[in-house]
Amino acid sequence: MNIPTSLRRAKTPVVLTAAVLLAVSACGSAEAGPDGSGGEGEEPSGTVRVDGSSTVAPLSTVAAELFRAENAGVEVTVGTSGTGGGFDKFCHGETDISNASRAIEDVEASACKLKGVEYQELQVAGDGLSVVVGKDNDFVECLTVDQLRMIWQPGSTIDNWNQVDAAFPDRELELFGPGTESGTFDYFTEAVNGEKGASRADYKVNEDDDLIVRGVAGSEGGMGYFGHSYYEENKDELKALAIDGGDGCVAPTTQNVQDGSYKPLARPLFIYPKVSSLEKPEVAAFIEYYVENNERIAEKADFVPLGAEQDAELREDLDALKAKRES
Template structure:
């Protein structure tokens, strides 16, 4: 089995998660028949049939949340296929989708499902794809460790804080018992799938948000901002909190059934509502005509579930792993 040094992986912004493939074209239809179950030894199918070394390029771009996953898999893949150059960029889910639709990348990392308008744009460009559900993540709402007055926020309070034209300026505006200190807000940029998911889950409408906050597609910028500002609040993927928990304070969220903090268990059992979410990658079917892309995607399938546990994501079930390979092989057989 492949082993990963967690500190090294995160030093490179690398984390990996389990992969669930649901084959769809731009019209959303599933692909065909079955083949092999995922979960075999890492690297078993890294090269083409016959075990030959391959050459070529695989281009990936998109979500900052999924980026460390794809980069970790790419790093391990380079060890078995050193002549295949895998590049992983970060431009947010929306930015990655634009590149995907334009045919600039083979794979799009996404922290939300593809939107209908994006699928329609794919169809107009003649692009078919397969959708890979890459485990589950929870969105973390975090504050500075010096914050000793707030341990939990209701969905209603979060909505009031983040809605467009919000009148909340200070902590006392959320609860009169809290101090009259200005809240400095940090969050993902508008091209981020995390932004889309949070605004839809909390505000009730995707992309509906106040604009007076510090935005970045790089979650590490948000971590730094909140950790250095005693009165700050922000949100991003749970895995980034988990890696930086020594300098951040995690808040619980009350979705109507009491205050619950995100964790592997609460994300797994769906008790952390409404901020548990699936993560995805999308692969162009035309890219699967190239052996280097096939080798990489198979390697992704075979190794992601094992790596996901090490970095704090909830892996998909064995049943879904089996479906992954059925879907991929169905796409390859056409």
């Protein structure tokens, strides 16, 4: 898979992981083998450890819930350390699968190689990074990329909507967004400001997307950005803006994300399974389930499902993962 350079950046872990850990509980199998993973021909049992992107977490959580309904002996834990924090844990052998809202960065790949951690990248959904305002905002429907840059670029002092457009009212502009540990921050800053990590710092930072939702919804002049699924879950309180990337205003709909017209904020979402973890039947079964049911999982979690070509590529990548395990 060809991954744009704009999706690559290294990160460090965040403290939020333990506090935001989501677990799909399960009971163990009475017939499991001594290692708790189940014997040959038996249903898998044990624990699958997933961590990483807070954007991808709801997708993997839905996958875990659906999988658990058919595999009661397996527990799947889904943590939210952020994309970079997740890769840090993954490369240190703490997890089986890393969720990522951008591709693994060269420095992270090197860290995994140093620790002998082999993996396979699997794109499991698409996302339209959504720029949102409060539901009661009645004066803005679309922003150009130039306007977004003017607001979010390093050193920007814009703090009123009428500085963005003279037609907008005299209203305080209150900004909310993810911190530097987030793959969403990486993607947005490069897509809008032209450089990964380049952003004004005087905005309300939160690694928890739900708190960004609350902040924007509760602010008369608020604006923020995050993955589209969080907008879908909270669209009664928020309005997603159309973005003009040079060809007119385009809304972050499923069709526009899939066909690439929602630019430059359409992006792929990934999971990275560890090759050695496939030796555990519960991990192998979960990954197989995730891939085989990716459309159902994406739709249930309010994510953008893969197109036909992307789905075919996902299945090829799964075959590549299995081949690595057997080699």
